[in-house]
Structure formats: structure tokens, C-alpha cells
Amino acid sequence: MGSVNFLVPPGVYAPQEDTALLAGALSEEPLPPDAAVLDVGTGTGALALAAARRGARVTAVDVSWRAVCATRVNAARAGVPVRVRRGDLFAPVRGESFDLVLANPPYVPAPGGRRRPRGAARAWDAGDDGRLVLDRICREVPGLLRPGGVLLLVQSALSDPGRTVGLLRGAGLKAAVTRRRRIAFGPVVRGRERWLRQRGLLSLADDEEELVVVRAELPV
Template sequence: MAINREIWTIRKVLEWTRGYLAEKGIDNARLEAEWLLSASLAMDRVGLYVNFDQPLNQDELAAFRGRVARRARREPLQYILGSQEFCGLDFEVTPAVLIPRHDTEVLVTEALRLASDAKTVLDIGVGSGCIAVALAKALPAATVSGIDASAAALAVARRNAARHGVDIALSEGSLFAPLAGQRFDLIVSNPPYIPSADLATLQPEVREFEPVTALDGGPDGLEFYRLIVAEAPAHLAVGGWLLVEVGIDQAGPVTALFAAHGFGDCFTAKDPNGIERVVGGRAPERRPQ
């Protein structure tokens, strides 16, 4: 947007930005323009429409131009705005964490359906903390823990836990390493599951901005499932549940992993788009030593 003394009203700014973002390949360009302008003016979208003819001052234009430039470079809107809604809760997001997806909400829904009486819960790869916080809010009597290999991600998760008034025990480390000897009634995880070769085909917003360590699932996308499913029995209480999110066409092989490691009552659950998005199973019975 050229810097000049032309009067830029809310209406004119939105019309210009819609066209500009559309040229850059942004879907829902008008809606995104409204979100970006709402953030710049500290005004909700209804306020924009009520004040269509209000002119922007130079400071407001400068703040808005900066946000539009970032979005035009395909930086995710959620990182620009600094937040994303998940399970009806607002979460801080930064480039240190994967942006929560609504598809993942089915993991929370299934966990609550199967383990509403869980007293101890573990989230592996806690990221922003969206899953752990949602479960902690829904299960106030439970002790919820989370693990992540990224210290930066854990810092975001801590802030999100504080934002929503829940206490989550967060540990830095790989998979179960920080929790030797501990057992849980419910273990959940949304691990990296994109096959390494497919990373280059992802949208620029994902490929260039989201943390690759939260995306790369190894050569076939199943690397972390093999590790989690193999180690989980040693960390599950009797009758405890393990639930994981999976990618497209991964439910079958992940279910086979569950069965191979003795899990019972295995099931899959679909997301709102009809994709099998969750695989779960009950801890295998312990054999006498």
C-alpha cells in the first residue's frame, strides 16, 4: 500500500486489501482482511461495518500495512494475530508451536468419551498446550502432564495453561523419557506424521513457517507412532487408554501397531470431514513377572 495523504477509510482499506491478498493466493481474502484490520484497530468485525466511513490515521495504517505484508508473504494468519481458537478456548500461538487444527478436537472428544473418570492424563508433544489445557478444563479432578522436546513450545504451553487457569505439569524431553516409572489412566498424542518427502508439497504457510519438528514423521510418517505405541504400555495404568491423532490413510497401519503391541478395544474415529483421524486402544493386560 503506497504511503500518501490519500484518505483511507475502513471500507476503502478492506476493498484494497481483499484484492491484494487474493492476488497473493490467499483464500477467504476479504475475511482475512477484516481480521487483520480488526487487530490493527482493536475493533471487532461488527465495529468495522458500523464504522465503514471512519478514516485511519497514519499509525493505524502503518500497523495494518505491516500485518498485510506478513500475510502476503504467506505467514499464517494465526501467527500474525497471535492466537487460535480450539475447543472453544483461545490459545496463544507463536512460530515455536504447531497451529491447533479443529480436526484435532476429535481427539479431545474421544478422550473424554472413553476416559471421563481419568485421574492422571499425559499429553505427548504438548506444543501450544491446546489438548492438555482442553482436557484439564474438562477434567478438573485429574492431574494433567505434558511433555515436549522444545523448551520454546513449553513456554507457550505454560502461558496458555495460566491463561485458562489450569495446572499442568510440563516436562522437557523426548517422548516418555522424563516420566520414568509413572503411569497414567489416559495418554494422548498428536505426533508428527507427515512423511518426510511430503513436506515440500505442503502449503507455504505450513512448509515455511510451522516448526518442522512438529510435522516430520519420518520416511513413512509412522516413526513416532512406532515409538509411542511400543513404550506406552509401560506407562499406562490397568485399563488405561492410549489415543493418537493420525493423518490421511494412516489409521489402518497405526491400528495394526496397536494390535501388535497387545492393545485391546482398538477403534478409530472420524473428524468432521469423514477422515479417520483418531486411533485408540486400551492398555494390554500385564503379565506376571
Template structure:
């Protein structure tokens, strides 16, 4: 588990060791987990950490949400519109006038919160300021739930439904475009059983389903799962979308093709762990002569991992910024 985050250092300073919290959209933080009764997060892997320690953890898309004991603390995300969504969500699921504290780092946009709270008609009191973080106090108000943060746009002949905080929100990533170009020229014409790992808003899954392939899409983010489900529905396409930490929901399943544009950022830190697991465990989830095709920034150290998992690999495309790798079972 990670070291204490600056925002949690501020919370510890303000609440002390008797803190009794109900965090919403929290970071991975040992102090916070110890001083929480329950948590709400769109991150399946983080929820599993809380559950493993005997705490209650839920997704914002779970129904119904039951308020737990403890002070509600919203960790302000760096995606501004996602923060607005969380505020709206809290006002809809909690009784009116429920105390809510909002904490975040200055470089993550917490200083914009007073203005946003004012636009909601919510009070705002500054409680503390340290570690380049600020803690505000507010209370929920009665509002009607809207879908305004969901964005619909067209790309590659597909209607995409996107949400703030989901990778590629509102646009198609350059790496994804290169990946799909490579797939279009390298896949056989027959329908394949395909797994899209880290599906985001569902662009890869929808594009493949439109070509007639049988698609399963997975993501660790509940927001991405919801976005991909909406994308498939918007295009009248069939497909299975699951919340999964890489292959965790797919025990015993195999696919002809695993395709991915894997993330390598967790907040602002670079991490290769999920991508390494994606590559290393791929052979166990591939059929005979199955293949893994992924796109990554050219500087990322994936060739060694691919060689270890498959013995060899091919580079299907390289535009200097991104590379498309192929590992194939012999």
C-alpha cells in the same frame, strides 16, 4: 544422523574444513556437528545429539546464555515470525556489534532476510549463494526484548498462548478438534492421570485440566513447553509441563490415559519414527486398563503399529481426513 543439508553444504563451501561455528536453530547435520563448538536449539532431541558427542548445547530459554567460541550462524526457519524472534533473541543475548551469519534455503524464505535485517537497523552483506541457499552476514544491534511474537487467542473456552514454530500456531488444528470431541464422549467422569505427548501450545492439556483431570504435558520443543506453561497459567490451571523426547523424562511413570496429536513432519520430510515410539512404548507407561488415544491423518500407517503394541485397537472417529485411534490395555 541425517545426510548433509543444502545449507550446510553452502557453509562447508564458504568456510571450508577449518570451519569453527556456533550454530543457532541448526538442522541435524553430521558435518555441522563436527565443525561446531556449541549450539543453541529449541529441539531437545537435537541438543542431546550434540551433548552426546561432547559438544555444548543449550535451549534459548536457558539462563544465562554464555557465548562460545566460533562464528555465530543462524539457520533461518521456514516460520517467518520465528526467524524474527531468533534475530531479536541474538541481539538481546550477544554484545552489540557481534558478527552473525544467516543461512537458509530459498524455498524456506531466506530471500526475505535483507528486508528484515533492514527493519532491525542491522547491516546485511551477501557472502555466498549455492545449493539454492544464500548466506548473509550481519551484526547485532542493541534492542529491547519484547513478547510480540507470542500470540494469545481463545478456543473451546480456553485461552491459548502460541508461538511461531509451535504446531497449530494461532489456530486449533482440525485433528485436535476431532480428538477432543472423541475424548469428551468416551472418557469416564472420574478424574484421570493424563499424559499429553507433543503438547504444542497446550490446547489438549488445558482442556483436560479444565475438566478436572491431573495433567502432565511433554514436548521435544522448548518453544512448545514454554507455550503450554503460559497457556495453563493464562487459564489459572494446574499442570506439569516437561521437555521430553516422547517418554524420555518420564522413566518409571504410568498414566491412566495417554493422548496425542503426534507430528509426522520434520522440516519438510515425513517421518513416522517419533509416532511409532509413542505407540510402541505406550503400554509401559499406562496403568492397568489404561488407554492411548491419538489422532492422525487417515493415510498414515499407524494401524499396524497399534495392533503390534496393543493386540487390537478401535477407531473412535473418522472424518476421512483424520482418524482417532484408541489402544487399550486389557
């Protein structure tokens, strides 16, 4: 994740295990010279900075003004250029195309149906099935990828990676789960563990959460 001591304002998602898992996938992904990279839902900008250090032209997007400001500060402190835009998912880059899209979206199932979360919870709460943002990414990302372009996305097994892969394949991309990591329940999952078990998203035997990286490529 580099040597930057990231500024993490209150309400901005701090780099965690999912960030590290996606950063590992990024480190092994070949990038064309002067690659155009989009980091959507950038948070502190950790992944955007990792891509910029490899010489990519990076755009970072977040719906949170605090995250936008944090990313700008962290990029300046790291001495790497990152274009930072505030907006909802892909809206700020409509009409552009990218060689690589990085996504660490909200993916934790949350009580309350399809109601949009507010405040800091926007970084993790994603509707009763965890797919409030994931389904939007699957629908919209094919239109942003250049031929041969790649999506690297991290999510929880609680929010149906099989559906993510299926939707991306249905849109004409080559998609598969390429990385997995089991982690201890974080405070969000632990706080709704009973509800998740009642929903059947966690079994009685589950005492860890599985994170996965989905890689999808638009054929040339």
C-alpha cells in the same frame, strides 16, 4: 477447545482439525476420579487444558522449548494446573503411569528418508512413511498405561492407521479406529502432493486427507 485465546509462538503447532478431532474423542472418554493424564507432543497445550478442566492431573510434554513455554502460559491464563516438561516423547515421565495418554504426534510422510526433522517441521514431518514417531509410541506406550488405561492418538490415513492398530494389538492392547474426518489438504500436504501421489500414498482421485483417532486400552 475452551475459551482460551491460545498463545501460539512462531514454530509451535497451532490447534487445527486434528487437535479438534482428538479433543472430541477426549470429551467422550470416561475418566476416573483424579485421573493421571499425559499429553505428549502438547504444542500449545490445548488438549492438556481440556483434560485439566475435567479435574485430571495432567502432565504435558514437548521437545520444543517454545511449546513448553506456550503451554505454561496458556495453562496460567486458563487458570488450570498443568505440569509441563520438556523432553523427547516419554523420556520426561519414565517410570510413571497414566490412566490416559493423548498423542497428536508428527505423522506427515516427508521426503528425506528417516532423517529427523528440525525446527517447526518437527511438529509434522515424520520420515518417508510418516511413522518416525508413531512406531515409537506404539512400542513404548503400553509400559506407561495403568490397567484399564487408554491411549487416544490422532494421525493421518497417509501414515497407515492399520499398522498403528496392529502394533498396539500385538502389544496386548484392545485397539481400533474410533473416529474419522476428511479435511481439505493443508499447506504441508499440498506442498508435497506430487511426491505423495508418486509414492502411491495419494491416488489421482484423492482431493482430501483423512484423519483418524485410534483408541487403545490396556485390559484390566
